[in-house]
Amino acid sequence: MNLIGKNITYKPDNQFHLNDVSFDFKKGNLYTILGRTLSGKTTFLKTIAGLLNPDTGELFFEDKDFSKIPVWERNVAMVYQQFINYPHLNVYENIIFPLKQRKLSEEQIKMDVEDALKTVGLVGFENRKIQELSGGQQQRVALARSLAKKAKILLLDEPLVNLDYKLREQLREEFKRIFSEGLSQDTILIYSTTDPQEVMELNGEVIVLHEGKVLQKGDAKEIFENPKNLKVAEISNDPPMNILTGSKGLDKLNFENISIKLPPYLKDLKSQNYYFGIRASEIKLDKEGEEFEIELAEISGSETLLHLKKGNSKVIALIEEVMNFKIHEKVKVKFNENKFYVFNNNEELVSSPYGVHNG
Amino acid sequence: MHKLYTFLKYTFITLWTVFIVAPFLWAISTSFKDFQSVNSKVTYIPWLDFEPTLEGWRVLVKSPARGGVDIVEPYFNSIFVTCTASLISIILGTLAAYALSRFTFKAGFVRNNDITFFFISQRIMPPIVLSIPFFIFLSTIGLLDSLFGLVVVYIVLLMPIAVWIMVDFFNRVPKELDETALIDGCNPYQAFYKVVLPNSIPGLIVAGMFCIIFGWIDFFFAFILTFTEVQLLPVKVVALNSSITPWWSLSASALISVAPLIIVAFVVERYLSKGNLSGALK
Numbered sequence: 001m002n003l004i005g006k007n008i009t010y011k012p013d014n015q016f017h018l019n020d021v022s023f024d025f026k027k028g029n030l031y032t033i034l035g036r037t038l039s040g041k042t043t044f045l046k047t048i049a050g051l052l053n054p055d056t057g058e059l060f061f062e063d064k065d066f067s068k069i070p071v072w073e074r075n076v077a078m079v080y081q082q083f084i085n086y087p088h089l090n091v092y093e094n095i096i097f098p099l100k101q102r103k104l105s106e107e108q109i110k111m112d113v114e115d116a117l118k119t120v121g122l123v124g125f126e127n128r129k130i131q132e133l134s135g136g137q138q139q140r141v142a143l144a145r146s147l148a149k150k151a152k153i154l155l156l157d158e159p160l161v162n163l164d165y166k167l168r169e170q171l172r173e174e175f176k177r178i179f180s181e182g183l184s185q186d187t188i189l190i191y192s193t194t195d196p197q198e199v200m201e202l203n204g205e206v207i208v209l210h211e212g213k214v215l216q217k218g219d220a221k222e223i224f225e226n227p228k229n230l231k232v233a234e235i236s237n238d239p240p241m242n243i244l245t246g247s248k249g250l251d252k253l254n255f256e257n258i259s260i261k262l263p264p265y266l267k268d269l270k271s272q273n274y275y276f277g278i279r280a281s282e283i284k285l286d287k288e289g290e291e292f293e294i295e296l297a298e299i300s301g302s303e304t305l306l307h308l309k310k311g312n313s314k315v316i317a318l319i320e321e322v323m324n325f326k327i328h329e330k331v332k333v334k335f336n337e338n339k340f341y342v343f344n345n346n347e348e349l350v351s352s353p354y355g356v357h358n359g
Numbered sequence: 360m361h362k363l364y365t366f367l368k369y370t371f372i373t374l375w376t377v378f379i380v381a382p383f384l385w386a387i388s389t390s391f392k393d394f395q396s397v398n399s400k401v402t403y404i405p406w407l408d409f410e411p412t413l414e415g416w417r418v419l420v421k422s423p424a425r426g427g428v429d430i431v432e433p434y435f436n437s438i439f440v441t442c443t444a445s446l447i448s449i450i451l452g453t454l455a456a457y458a459l460s461r462f463t464f465k466a467g468f469v470r471n472n473d474i475t476f477f478f479i480s481q482r483i484m485p486p487i488v489l490s491i492p493f494f495i496f497l498s499t500i501g502l503l504d505s506l507f508g509l510v511v512v513y514i515v516l517l518m519p520i521a522v523w524i525m526v527d528f529f530n531r532v533p534k535e536l537d538e539t540a541l542i543d544g545c546n547p548y549q550a551f552y553k554v555v556l557p558n559s560i561p562g563l564i565v566a567g568m569f570c571i572i573f574g575w576i577d578f579f580f581a582f583i584l585t586f587t588e589v590q591l592l593p594v595k596v597v598a599l600n601s602s603i604t605p606w607w608s609l610s611a612s613a614l615i616s617v618a619p620l621i622i623v624a625f626v627v628e629r630y631l632s633k634g635n636l637s638g639a640l641k
Binding site for chain 2: 073
């Protein structure tokens with residue numbers, strides 16, 4: 001009864017959009033697809049929707065060969081990152097459109113639409129034209145349309161990416177509520193995003209996609225604590241995880257220009273060269289720390305991102321308050337030595353502060 | 360400086376308006392004159408300068424036997440040919456344009472853009488190039504000197520315009536709109552007429568307007584492909600001879616020839632300025 005994909009590959013013009021992707025999605029679950037722009041997220045969702053036919057591979061749903069069923073009979077719903085609604089119809093007509101296609105009874109349609117409007121908070125907007133709505137409201141209409149349809153597979157393709165910061169935060173909160181209340185246990189929800197924050201907050205099963213390949217699968221916590229390799233560590237952190245090359249010494253981690261006390265959990269590490277990863281939030285201002293030069297200071301929301309440099313070592317530090325820094329100013333920062341991820345020369349994780357579960 | 364600019368601007372606009380409107384006013388006033396008012400002295404203003412009369416207009420509808428020129432039949436011929444050809448061109452052109460915009464065609468080295476260019480190329484060559492082929496073609500299928508023959512030829516002339524405008528229009532309609540329709544349970548045909556077409560009305564109107572204008576004003580093919588059986592308005596109007604037909608009737612015939620275009624322009628302008636066209640799709 002699951003949605004199962006086997007070895008799906010899609011490569012138009014010999015470029016891999018999906019490269020040997022397999023999955024097994026269970027009903028009632030939320031799956032997030034995390035990947036950068038052009039990593040194949042949209043292709044992935046379109047393949048499930050049936051808008052694209054993979055070159056090789058199989059797709060099954062409820063034990064039926066899904067690839068034999070055309071899009072319009074698949075009973076899926078999709079929300080695009082662009083706010084796609086039917087411009088010639090008003091809000092109400094937009095939401096009943098898929099229901100009318102399925103020839104449901106008038107009363108059924110009325111109830112479903114009212115529910116959907118309530119869920120997305122657009123009651124009272126029924127007769128508005130789409131063009132009169134703000135971006136956030138347009139996206140709510142699109143969401144309402146896909147919810148009212150009660151599709152068994154609900155696909156959301158970066159639904160928040162085109163919204164401004166504040167609205168994004170707000171809708172993200174609402175999404176969590178809608179996903180937990182508004183969906184039946186029959187629905188498979190697949191949500192794609194570039195934003196690791198969203199993945200953590202939605203807290204579903206995560207699939208990390210890069211250049212059409214699945215790099216890692218697991219729940220959000222697992223991805224956060226045990227990124228399988230360097231790429232996953234970069235993709236699943238925003239700002240990307242700082243990567244420093246260095247080596248393990250007797251009682252120190254030696255990087256170019258910097259050395260840091262060896263944390264206990266890395267004692268058993270072989271002495272050799274590694275990639276060391278540390279999150280931006282684990283680098284703190286500290287009077288006893290190392291001296292770095294500020295290359296750039298960005299203030300975003302209530303945080304300050306410091307781009308720091310010492311010799312050839314560049315790191316980004318996330319300071320959780322708004323502070324004014326001058327460029328080329330010197331600051332002292334301290335690395336939290338207990339939060340280093342260690343990757344070997346094949347860029348695979350060998351040690352994590354949370355212990356390695358995947359070997 | 361600013362005042363001078365405003366002054367020059369309005370002066371220019373006024374002169375230009377006079378330049379455009381004056382011939383119309385002249386034709387309108389002449390069409391209501393009689394022999395006296397045209398030939399004896401310079402007159403402009405009806406009732407003040409001259410006594411308006413409908414004689415010039417009456418000549419147009421009278422049969423030649425009674426001293427008229429009878430442009431009624433050519434007039435309706437023109438309306439029939441233009442409207443039929445425009446309608447068929449829009450229908451076929453829209454379907455072709457949608458296919459060219461949404462699907463990928465590969466035949467040897469031919470791609471979508473080549474097919475689009477093929478359509479447009481029909482309008483690039485001078486019409487005279489097509490005259491002999493059309494003549495032979497129509498005489499072979501026995502449609503020379505007939506309304507349907509003209510409709511066929513005009514479809515060839517007008518469809519490229521429809522294809523050209525609609526391809527451009529459909530390319531600006533996001534593909535995701537069709538895809539959403541498919542996902543929402545429409546088959547490809549339903550997606551086209553339930554979603555894409557209702558959002559393409561502005562494009563259809565513009566394409567229709569161009570088809571009607573180009574169909575209505577064509578003289579060349581109407582002239583060489585008809586003889587005695589049928590006559591279209593432009594041919595008839597050109598055939599009027601000022602030594603036989605009086606000036607006031609010529610004015611009236613000129614006015615009635617441009618009248619449909621003026622009406623089309625007003626309708627389209629009103630529709631376009633409603634503002635619900637261009638902004639319909641982001």
